[in-house]
Amino acid sequence: MDKMPRWADVFLVPLISLTIAFLISGMVILGIGQNPVEAMRVMVTGALGSSYGWGYTLYYATNFMFTGLAVSVAFHASLFNIGCEGQATLGGLGVALVCLLIPWPHWSMALAAAMVASIAFGAAWAAIPAWLQAKRGSHIVITTIMFNFIAAALLNYILVNVLRPVGSMDPASARFPATTNLPELGAMLNAVGIPFAKGTPANISLLIALVCAVAVWVLLWHTKVGYEIRSFGKSQKAAQYAGINPVRITMVAMLISGGLAGMMAINTVQGEANRLLLNSVEGAGFIGIAVALMGRNHPFGVVLASLLFGFLYQGGAELALWTKIPRELITVIQGLVILFTGALDYMVRKPVEAMFVRFRGAR
């Protein structure tokens, strides 16, 4: 018998963790002499009070959907991919090369090619740690951390020495041709008669991220590979006994994970910046960890958690603009969410379980 009903496991426990994280954040705000209620009001108005705010919230959420899905696919194979940051960095390089080197007649073709390139580059960057884990037993957490730093150094080198336009001091690539620019979400919604602010960074990548979420759900729960990934994650020995090849599954799970992380670049590099910058990932790879934990590694949960973090990100920018609270508050909230939904899960879960068991006993 399960100790508690499914809805409690899926919604109640994360909600309690989130509430604790927010309460502590509120105390931090009080501690620096600011008003937490006012801060919340500024964040909600700024991020959700206008379609302009929504444009930014959804733009950030798109990033987190890609990285959150990436982390959760790896989690299902009980692999902890901290390397999304590096994989997304390499994905950005793939997108930039495709957009700069080939003259595309239409954005849709550029997008298709950029997706392929971002997936290939991101997956390639995940492939080495995956292979080392599967074949040599090197701990994937350490190798993916190392690969984040190596990716940063590699991109720095390529931007400064190869992609930087002549005469520019910025470590950034040239601007992509206008034909590669992706359609804005605002423009797309206006075209079908829904009013939405123009000039926000949200773009068609949001739809691709949502499609990816559905695809990940189908993959994990309705395909043979997904079944193999999940059984490998639950028990490696049992999976091996059932004839599942551990090397193959580790590789497959990490390649999918890296590919998803890499795809984030179509949103940031092609969709927003229109050129490759030194730090276009901006920590979204790490937020993917928080999003995956919060969303209980389920694509639907990941989408919801991404919206939450998108709201936090846009709200944090508004905070820095209108109040004396620096936007680093968001990093604190992010850390607390990871702490309570990830590392202290047992602490939150135990009393809830006990409550349900007692409730049942009384009945």
Added chain:
Amino acid sequence: MDFPTVIQMLDSTVRLATPLLLACLAGLFSERAGIFDIGLEGKMLVSAFASAAFAVMSGSVWIGLAAGIAASVLLAVIHGVASITFRGNQLISGVALNFLASGLTVLLSQSWFGLGGRTPSMEGAARFDEITLPYANALKDVPVFGPIYHDLISGHTILVYVALALVPLTAWVLYSTRFGLRLRAVGENPAAVDTAGVSVVAIRYAAVLIAGVLCGLAGAYLASLAAQFGREMTAGRGYIALAALIFAKWRPWYALMACLLFGFLDAVAIRFQNIDLGVFVIPVQFTQALPYIITVVILAGFVGKAIPPRAGGEPYVKER
């Protein structure tokens, strides 16, 4: 390269290796007891902030040091509670603490000092003095030995010598004391230690707290060296220390060697930028990435396989 340049390079190697060494030994205690610690970075960062802030406010470097250690130990306690008491995932706990540290330090320094996330400069008694060893000035002009003694060995702050002294101390504690034996046993086979009637939880908490104190020293050293706290000032050193720990295969003397090597690479990258070898140029980014590349190669086991403590990362559940 002439002799004074070599001395200068080695001198900055020692300066840059010291925080790595302190953090690396911190990780060594924790991981030898079976608790993975990727939160070295965060602990150093909170200590750098707390020590700079309190040193500036009190005017005393020692109060700063105490505050830095206290802040770092606080994070260590959270890590202990999450990963020992509540049997949480140690890696996730470490990631969470790194974010917490990164956000809180900027948040607090901005609201306390309003300088865009840094602290005011530490001056005079708020900084560690450079210690001149006996006869350093008198022996300065002796050829070869003089510069080595005066410029390289003498003239560092107290924490450099503390860090160096901690290497034999760690080796002694680890290999020659009862506590060290139990600590290593807890990291390899906690059930055996439990059977012998020794508390696994107590040993693991002790290891995590030692790691907290050592990261506190590392952070205070960084702040004093830079004479202030700046946002993200640890700049990945916690991860380099982790890399050094793997390179050293969790052994103290090798940790010293690994940290000196990585400190040297850092010194080379700062001083030379791109290195022109005539045939080809080694870009500075390669030198910067080299510690990470070395670690991956070592982990891959192509050159001397690194095998971590066997019970690392697993919460211990007492059998009933």
